[in-house]
Amino acid sequence: MGFSVSGSAAIVFVGVMVAAGIAVPSLVGSMGALADSQGEQVDRGIDALNTEFEITSATYDSNNTELTLELRNTGSTTLGVNETSVLVDGTIQRDADIQSTDVDGDSTAALWLPGQTLTIEIDYSGPNRVKVVAENGIAETVSDGIVVV
Numbered sequence: 001m002g003f004s005v006s007g008s009a010a011i012v013f014v015g016v017m018v019a020a021g022i023a024v025p026s027l028v029g030s031m032g033a034l035a036d037s038q039g040e041q042v043d044r045g046i047d048a049l050n051t052e053f054e055i056t057s058a059t060y061d062s063n064n065t066e067l068t069l070e071l072r073n074t075g076s077t078t079l080g081v082n083e084t085s086v087l088v089d090g091t092i093q094r095d096a097d098i099q100s101t102d103v104d105g106d107s108t109a110a111l112w113l114p115g116q117t118l119t120i121e122i123d124y125s126g127p128n129r130v131k132v133v134a135e136n137g138i139a140e141t142v143s144d145g146i147v148v149v
Contacts, residue, residue, distance in 0.1 A: 044136060051077040051138040056117070058130055058146045066099065067122045071132060071140075072115075079112040083135035086120060088127045098122050 052075035059068045067088065073079060081101055086093045099121040103109035112118045129143040 047077050048136045048138060051075045051079065051134055051136055053079070053132070053134065053138070053140060055130070055132060055140050055142045055145075058127075058142045060124075060127055060146055060148045062126075062148055065123060065125045067124045067127050067130070067146075069120045069122070069130065069132065071112075071118045071120070073112050073118070074114075076114050077136075078114065079134050081110055081112050081118060084112065084118065084120075085133040086122060087131040087133070088122065088124050089129055093122050093124070097124065 057070040133139040
């Protein structure tokens with residue numbers, strides 16, 4: 001082999017090493033981000049599996065157009081009060097519609113712990129169906145059990 005063949009082989013080898021040196025850190029970073037994302041997805045799945053609550057009462061006061069919901073956290077996941085959504089007759093209830101929330105009598109509570117009862121009072125006229133959705137998508141619905149007083 002002559003010098004030109006050996007020299008060109010050395011140049012190609014150095015080029016391959018430089019390309020690998022550029023590509024490998026990018027791939028390692030991407031694989032790390034992918035592994036982190038998969039771990040977070042598993043954590044969200046576990047939270048969803050451990051989330052359970054029930055609507056223990058839904059009472060509508062027709063004189064005051066006030067719907068009162070009592071929800072019991074029967075799962076093992078702590079839920080956020082402000083992250084709990086309420087839909088009445090298919091319409092999501094905004095902060096302006098929600099008159100008050102309290103957890104076992106504490107109106108300043110931000111968390112709804114396992115075993116605790118969340119009470120929500122909503123200004124709404126004539127509800128037929130109520131759906132409550134937790135922050136991780138777990139939902140409970142009541143349509144026949146709304147008591148009118």
